[in-house]
Amino acid sequence: MIALDDVLVTAYSPDPAGGADRVVRLLGPVTLELVEHRVAIVGANGSGKSTLARLLNGLVLPSSGTVRVDGLDTARDGAAVRRKVGFMFTDPDAQLVMPTPVEDVALSLRRLPLTPAERDVAARAALARFGLADRAEVPVHALSGGQRQLLALASVLATEPAILVCDEPTTLLDLRWRGVVDALLADLEQQVVVVTHDLDAALQADRVLVVDDGSVVFDGDPAQAVAHYRALMQVGA
Numbered sequence: 001m002i003a004l005d006d007v008l009v010t011a012y013s014p015d016p017a018g019g020a021d022r023v024v025r026l027l028g029p030v031t032l033e034l035v036e037h038r039v040a041i042v043g044a045n046g047s048g049k050s051t052l053a054r055l056l057n058g059l060v061l062p063s064s065g066t067v068r069v070d071g072l073d074t075a076r077d078g079a080a081v082r083r084k085v086g087f088m089f090t091d092p093d094a095q096l097v098m099p100t101p102v103e104d105v106a107l108s109l110r111r112l113p114l115t116p117a118e119r120d121v122a123a124r125a126a127l128a129r130f131g132l133a134d135r136a137e138v139p140v141h142a143l144s145g146g147q148r149q150l151l152a153l154a155s156v157l158a159t160e161p162a163i164l165v166c167d168e169p170t171t172l173l174d175l176r177w178r179g180v181v182d183a184l185l186a187d188l189e190q191q192v193v194v195v196t197h198d199l200d201a202a203l204q205a206d207r208v209l210v211v212d213d214g215s216v217v218f219d220g221d222p223a224q225a226v227a228h229y230r231a232l233m234q235v236g237a
């Protein structure tokens with residue numbers, strides 16, 4: 001279970017007038033527990049969604065308050081939390097570090113007690129699961145955006161996270177690849193927390209958080225959450 005207790009995230013921001021840096025609030029205070037299988041986070045650009053998502057695996061630490069994942073404190077047990085919580089970035093290039101897909105997935109498998117040959121077999125099996133079997137040795141930069149997104153998903157899932165946090169995983173994708181990634185995410189056994197601008201995807205979640213100006217302004221039923229968000233954005237259904 002993910003539990004945020006009175007979490008506040010602040011940052012220092014330069015004073016345009018040239019004075020001392022000012023402390024600005026990015027998010028919070030937020031207190032909530034996430035136990036649902038599928039949780040979506042929606043909100044305007046710059047509202048604090050990524051900050052909230054990044055808190056969940058310790059990429060962002062609270063300035064005050066605590067974030068716990070199955071009892072592990074992200075501020076004190078960061079490495080253990082990151083083994084538990086996989087994170088998929090909007091831009092797969094932020095995450096893919098090896099020259100070829102098979103090497104990238106193999107890198108994700110490094111903590112498992114496997115021989116190099118076993119790791120290679122496991123990496124290829126992971127690529128096959130995502131339709132990338134014949135792309136294993138193609139340079140990562142030569143893959144399409146959709147294929148890179150799938151590779152990022154394959155790599156993060158290879159670490160066998162208990163929870164997967166995805167920050168706008170389909171924003172860069174065309175309709176076909178969006179459908180592929182949405183279907184793969186929907187089928188996962190893991191708890192998935194997804195930041196999305198895709199309101200149809202949000203409607204499929206069990207619970208939706210609406211973030212606005214650094215606060216969670218609605219939390220609950222997906223249809224009501226989407227209606228709340230539309231009203232906030234002053235756009236019709």
Ligand SMILES: Nc1ncnc2c1ncn2[C@@H]1O[C@H](COP(=O)(O)OP(=O)(O)OP(=O)(O)O)[C@@H](O)[C@H]1O
Nearest residue numbers: 011012013026043044045046047048049050051052
């Ligand atoms: N380290 C930081 N220092 C200062 N400001 C920051 C920092 N990180 C984020 N911000 C600001 O906090 C606000 C929330 O950022 P965040 O990335 O969480 O928004 P978001 O809702 O994910 O936006 P988008 O939909 O555009 O990706 C933005 O105004 C951003 O510029």
